[in-house]
Amino acid sequence: MFAAGGGTMDWGLQGKVAFVTGGGSGIARAVAMALGEAGIAVGVADMRLPSAESVAAEIESNGGKALAVEVNVTNSDQVNDAVARVEAGLGPIDYLANVAGFAKFVPFLEITDEAWHDLIHVHLNGAFFSSRAVLPGMISRGFGGIVTVSSLHAQIGQPRAVHYSAAKAGLMGFTRGLAKEVAGNGIRVNAVAPGPIDTPGWRSGMVTGGNMEEIMEGRSQVIPMGRMGAPEEIADVFMYLFSPSSSYVTGQIISINGGEVMY
Template sequence: MARRFGLERRFSGLETSKARRVGFMFKCLLRAIIGAAKTLRQPPRERSREAGEIATMRTDVDVVSIRRNNRPAIAFKHNNKTDWEVDMRGLHGRRTILTGGASGIGRATTLRLADEGCVVGVFDQNLAGAEETAHLCAAKPGRVLAFQVDITDRDAVAGATDKFEAAAGPVELLANVAGWDIPIAFLETDRAFWDKVIGINLYGPLNLHHVVVKRMVERSFGRVVNVASDAGRVGSSGEAVYSACKGGLIAFTKTVARELARKNIILNVVCPGPTDTPLFEAFTQSSPSGSKIAEGLARAIPLRRLGQPEDYPGMIAFLLSDDAGYITGQTISVSGGLTMHG
């Protein structure tokens, strides 16, 4: 009996101890719930101040709780403006040269950079298109200057860069977006066609690097994004010379990224897949089977559609921003899953 009574008392003590622990945990949980409820009753400004501005880590940003399409949402209020998107770090006020901004991906990227507050110099042979892009950006936080430039002419690139820097200040960012091609089987092409394709798609970016990146090195800061193509990674029938240029641009970017990393110059590549742009329209119209090619490409893309110019500016802007400050020499395909690289 004594032994049984001792065991019962021991088990009773254990149960009491367990009950105390459960009670203590319940009290802690209750205190946490009460504290959270008090915080939620505070004005948004006080909550963000107590949280150390954790939403953006900036003391000039308010977090405002609102509803969008009958669903809870968060907006960020900065400089008395409420936006649905938080600006990428290190783009506002940056002086940028962008080629091919008169239409397509170049125009869409110019609009995005102007949204981010960049000062953009658009270099394009199509001055009317470049000026129209600038007009579309008139109400945005950034500023856009249009220049008529033949990027295959190094002296013209140098002269336009001088004019841009005189108007805006030292260039800090570079986006080579310009490109051109028409679908022709390689054995049906001639030297004049080669020269035009190579001049725009390879010599153009080389000229921009030789002029603009050299100035970046002198100032120990620069960000470059070269828009190549998945044709340069996997090939594309009817685009042999174009594919060679884009593959060369990818290799060139990696090499220069290695050479200039210690100079604080970052270079990366974005490879679009088939995209519904004026260039692609001309590409398909130049061939009797162009419409079938476009339909076949759309079916081959896992996301089941051609790319749109607006699909690319986010990636380009990211790689130009400080958010990508530890990324260099990389090639990123934006193609709806058409090409998937490890």
């Protein structure tokens, strides 16, 4: 049903090191696999260690280099420790993919303090803690790339996911502010805003009940390209944003949504 992404082109990034949050599943797993195929050593960081370990093993069985680390990105001590372990095991981190996160659908007046806090914390604090942990090394070496996952929901607004829409919109301001601050240090900071992507997270968290094929079919009807996206199609844009092919691109939010919104 999905177009194949994840081409095998040579991005010229061999020998670099990346840290991928949420790397055990979905979009981040596809990013980690693409980085591994491109010859980049990958720190696969996830709160679910067995998932991170299985992705790291898959990268290694394809001939790549990877290290799985357990981390909850909402805890800055754990993030600092995970970054230190990846740098000790694989070398200085050149690229950061801020992907860890989840969505929840709840009517606005039923969003509890805790649910609001959890959503804001995983997306905004997660990207903040991870970026703050890798940036000193990047600044000292005068080189780095950061790509963060925002969302279509931040662009068009999502009823019953106001906390998610707010957190993902916050990441757009985060990206633009940080991009300007570190542009003079040889570090580029960008974000992607995906539409619906078929991942374990989308299937389990973003839909409730009903026949999955019918739900996906219904969702696809409002997408000009007539289908949901595949995680590899997001990973391809990450690779472009990390690569020298995008050497003059920073502070941008790249929409990847089959044409659902065109900005």
